[in-house]
Amino acid sequence: MKPYKVLVVDDSAFMRKIISDLIENDADFQVTATATNGREAIEKINKLRPDLVTMDVEMPEMNGLEALKIIMASDPLPVIMLSGINEEGMKETILALEWGAFDFIRKPSISNSQDITGVGESLREQMKEAMLAREQREARASAFRMPDITPLEPLLPTPSRLLPDKSKAALKSSLKDEGMRKPRGKQPVDSIIPKKATKPIISAKTPIIEKAKPKSxxxxxxxPPKPVIDSLVEVSSxxxxxxxxxxxxxxxxxxxxxxxxxxxxxxxxxxxxxxxxxxxxxxxxxxxxxxxxxxxxxxxxxxxxxxxxxxxxxxxxxxxxxxxxxxxxxxxxxxxxxxxxxxxxxxxxxxxxxxxxxxxxxxxxxxxxxxxxxxxxxxxxxxxxxxxxxxxxxxxxxxxxxxxxxxxxxxxxxxxxxxxxxxxxxxxxxxxxxxxxxxxxxx
CATH class of the missing domain: 3.40.50.180 (Methylesterase CheB, C-terminal domain)
Structure with missing residues (x-):
C-alpha cells in the first residue's frame, strides 16, 4: 500500500521540520509538501491532492481557521490543527473543531524532547484514526451506491434504526454527497475553492470568522450566590x-x-x-x-x-x-x-x-x-x-x-x-x- 500523502502547514520553518519528522516516523505516512500559510496551503491542496493536512492555527496572510473554512466548504479532507497554548489560540482551536477539523494537537515545546515525542505519538494516532474514519465513510457510501435504490433503504428494516422523515432525508442527502464524491486526481487549481470564493476571499480581506450571537x-x-458544600470526599491533589x-x-x-x-x-x-x-x-x-x-x-x-x-x-x-x-x-x-x-x-x-x-x-x-x-x-x-x-x-x-x-x-x-x-x-x-x-x- 502506498503511504498516505500529508501536507504540513506552518509559518515556522523549524516547526515544519519537527512536524514532518514526527509524521515520517510512521512508514504509512509521507510528507509530500509543506506550506507557510493558509493561502499557500489551498494552492498545494489543489495541485497535490493530499490525503491529510496538519494546519497551524495562527499564521500570517491567511490563518488556519480561514483556510479550514474554505477547505470544508468545497472538498473536505481530514485536517488536524496545531494549536498554541495562548488564550486566543485555544479559542480559535475550538472554532476549528466546530467547523469540521478532525482534531487538534498542542504544539510541542521545542526545548523539551520528551514533549516532542509525546506530541508525535498523539499526532500519529490521530492521523491513523482520521484515515480509518475516512475509509469507513467511503465504504458505507459505496455500499449505498446502488442505481434506482434510495441509499437509506438498507437501514430501514431494523425498528431501532427508524428515523423521522426529515432526519431520513438529511441522512440520505449526506450519504449521497459522500458516496458520489469524485475521485481525487488532477483537477484545476481553483477546484477546491467554491465558485463564489474568488480572490477577495483568498486574500482574507473579508473576515471569515463568524461570531456567536449574543444571548438574550x-x-x-x-x-445567585451559592452555599459552600459541607461534605466532600478526599481528593488526591x-x-x-x-x-x-x-x-x-x-x-x-x-x-x-x-x-x-x-x-x-x-x-x-x-x-x-x-x-x-x-x-x-x-x-x-x-x-x-x-x-x-x-x-x-x-x-x-x-x-x-x-x-x-x-x-x-x-x-x-x-x-x-x-x-x-x-x-x-x-x-x-x-x-x-x-x-x-x-x-x-x-x-x-x-x-x-x-x-x-x-x-x-x-x-x-x-x-x-x-x-x-x-x-x-x-x-x-x-x-x-x-x-x-x-x-x-x-x-x-x-x-x-x-x-x-x-x-x-x-x-x-x-x-x-x-x-x-x-x-x-x-x-x-x-x-x-x-x-x-x-x-x-x-x-
Missing part, C-alpha cells in the same frame, strides 16, 4: 479553587445526565446542547477528552449557543438543574452526594484511565452508588472505548437509560461502538435526534 436577556440571568459566584445548587435533585465524548466531541456537544431547553430538569455532567485550559474555552463557546448555562466544572460545585458542567482538562470528574441531599463535583488528579484524564469511565463509575437518582448516560463520537465498560456496569445495575451516537454521524465510531458491542445501549441514534429523545426520557 433571559439567558443572561445573574447567578489540589484542584482549582471554587469561585464564590459559582456556588448555587438544586435541592431535591432526582435526575442526572452524564455524557462522554472525544474526537469530534466539540461539534457534537454543540448540536446536543443547543437543543436542550433552559428548564431541563437535570444537571448535565460532561467529559470531553481535552488538554488543560482548552476545556474552559470550549465551555465558554458552548455557553453562547446553549439555553443551558455551560461552564467548566470547579472543585466543590453543587450541581443544579439547567446547567452543564465540563470536566477540566487534566482532572478526573466525579459526582458525590453531600449531607444536605445535594450533589457536588469532585476533581482529582488520580492516574489516567484508558489513557485519559479526565476519563469517562471515572465519571460513570462515580454514578454507580447514586441509586436515588434517575441516571441517564450518553456516549458520543470518539476514539477508543473509554466509558463503555462503566456504561455496561450502569446498565446491568438498572440505570434509567443509556444512549449512544450512531455510526453514520460519528466523526470516529469508537467509544459508542464499544458500548453497543457490550449490548448496554437502549437508544442508538444519529446526533440530531439525541437531544429530543434525551429530553423526552428525562422529563
Amino acid at each position: 436577556k433571559a439567558e443572561n440571568k445573574p447567578i 489540589d484542584p482549582p479553587g471554587l469561585s464564590p459566584d459559582r456556588m448555587v445548587g438544586s435541592k431535591n435533585l432526582h435526575k442526572l445526565v452524564a455524557v462522554g465524548c472525544s474526537t469530534g466531541g466539540p461539534r457534537a456537544l454543540k448540536v446536543l446542547l443547543e437543543k436542550i431547553p433552559a428548564d431541563f430538569p437535570a444537571p448535565i455532567v460532561i467529559v470531553q477528552h481535552m488538554p488543560p485550559n482548552f476545556t474552559k474555552s470550549l465551555a465558554q463557546r458552548l455557553n453562547t449557543f446553549s439555553p443551558l448555562e455551560v461552564l467548566e466544572a470547579e472543585q466543590g460545585m453543587i450541581l443544579r438543574k439547567g446547567a452543564a458542567y465540563i470536566a477540566p482538562g487534566g482532572y478526573h470528574l466525579q459526582v458525590t452526594p453531600t449531607s444536605k441531599g445535594q450533589y457536588a463535583v469532585v476533581l482529582t488528579k488520580e492516574e489516567a484511565r484508558n489513557g485519559h484524564r479526565p476519563s469517562v469511565d471515572v465519571l460513570f463509575e462515580s454514578l454507580l452508588p447514586l441509586t436515588s437518582l434517575d441516571r441517564h448516560v450518553l456516549l458520543m463520537t470518539g476514539m477508543g472505548s473509554d466509558g463503555a465498560r462503566m456504561m455496561k456496569s450502569l446498565y446491568d445495575s438498572g440505570v434509567t437509560s443509556t444512549f449512544a451516537e450512531s455510526e453514520e454521524t460519528c466523526v470516529v465510531y469508537g467509544m459508542p461502538r464499544s458500548a453497543v458491542e457490550l449490548q448496554c445501549v437502549k437508544h442508538v441514534l444519529p446526533l440530531q435526534e439525541i437531544a429530543p429523545r434525551l429530553v423526552q426520557a428525562v422529563k
Whole structure:
C-alpha cells in the first residue's frame, strides 16, 4: 500500500521540520509538501491532492481557521490543527473543531524532547484514526451506491434504526454527497475553492470568522450566590479553587445526565446542547477528552449557543438543574452526594484511565452508588472505548437509560461502538435526534 500523502502547514520553518519528522516516523505516512500559510496551503491542496493536512492555527496572510473554512466548504479532507497554548489560540482551536477539523494537537515545546515525542505519538494516532474514519465513510457510501435504490433503504428494516422523515432525508442527502464524491486526481487549481470564493476571499480581506450571537436577556440571568458544600470526599491533589459566584445548587435533585465524548466531541456537544431547553430538569455532567485550559474555552463557546448555562466544572460545585458542567482538562470528574441531599463535583488528579484524564469511565463509575437518582448516560463520537465498560456496569445495575451516537454521524465510531458491542445501549441514534429523545426520557 502506498503511504498516505500529508501536507504540513506552518509559518515556522523549524516547526515544519519537527512536524514532518514526527509524521515520517510512521512508514504509512509521507510528507509530500509543506506550506507557510493558509493561502499557500489551498494552492498545494489543489495541485497535490493530499490525503491529510496538519494546519497551524495562527499564521500570517491567511490563518488556519480561514483556510479550514474554505477547505470544508468545497472538498473536505481530514485536517488536524496545531494549536498554541495562548488564550486566543485555544479559542480559535475550538472554532476549528466546530467547523469540521478532525482534531487538534498542542504544539510541542521545542526545548523539551520528551514533549516532542509525546506530541508525535498523539499526532500519529490521530492521523491513523482520521484515515480509518475516512475509509469507513467511503465504504458505507459505496455500499449505498446502488442505481434506482434510495441509499437509506438498507437501514430501514431494523425498528431501532427508524428515523423521522426529515432526519431520513438529511441522512440520505449526506450519504449521497459522500458516496458520489469524485475521485481525487488532477483537477484545476481553483477546484477546491467554491465558485463564489474568488480572490477577495483568498486574500482574507473579508473576515471569515463568524461570531456567536449574543444571548438574550433571559439567558443572561445573574447567578445567585451559592452555599459552600459541607461534605466532600478526599481528593488526591489540589484542584482549582471554587469561585464564590459559582456556588448555587438544586435541592431535591432526582435526575442526572452524564455524557462522554472525544474526537469530534466539540461539534457534537454543540448540536446536543443547543437543543436542550433552559428548564431541563437535570444537571448535565460532561467529559470531553481535552488538554488543560482548552476545556474552559470550549465551555465558554458552548455557553453562547446553549439555553443551558455551560461552564467548566470547579472543585466543590453543587450541581443544579439547567446547567452543564465540563470536566477540566487534566482532572478526573466525579459526582458525590453531600449531607444536605445535594450533589457536588469532585476533581482529582488520580492516574489516567484508558489513557485519559479526565476519563469517562471515572465519571460513570462515580454514578454507580447514586441509586436515588434517575441516571441517564450518553456516549458520543470518539476514539477508543473509554466509558463503555462503566456504561455496561450502569446498565446491568438498572440505570434509567443509556444512549449512544450512531455510526453514520460519528466523526470516529469508537467509544459508542464499544458500548453497543457490550449490548448496554437502549437508544442508538444519529446526533440530531439525541437531544429530543434525551429530553423526552428525562422529563
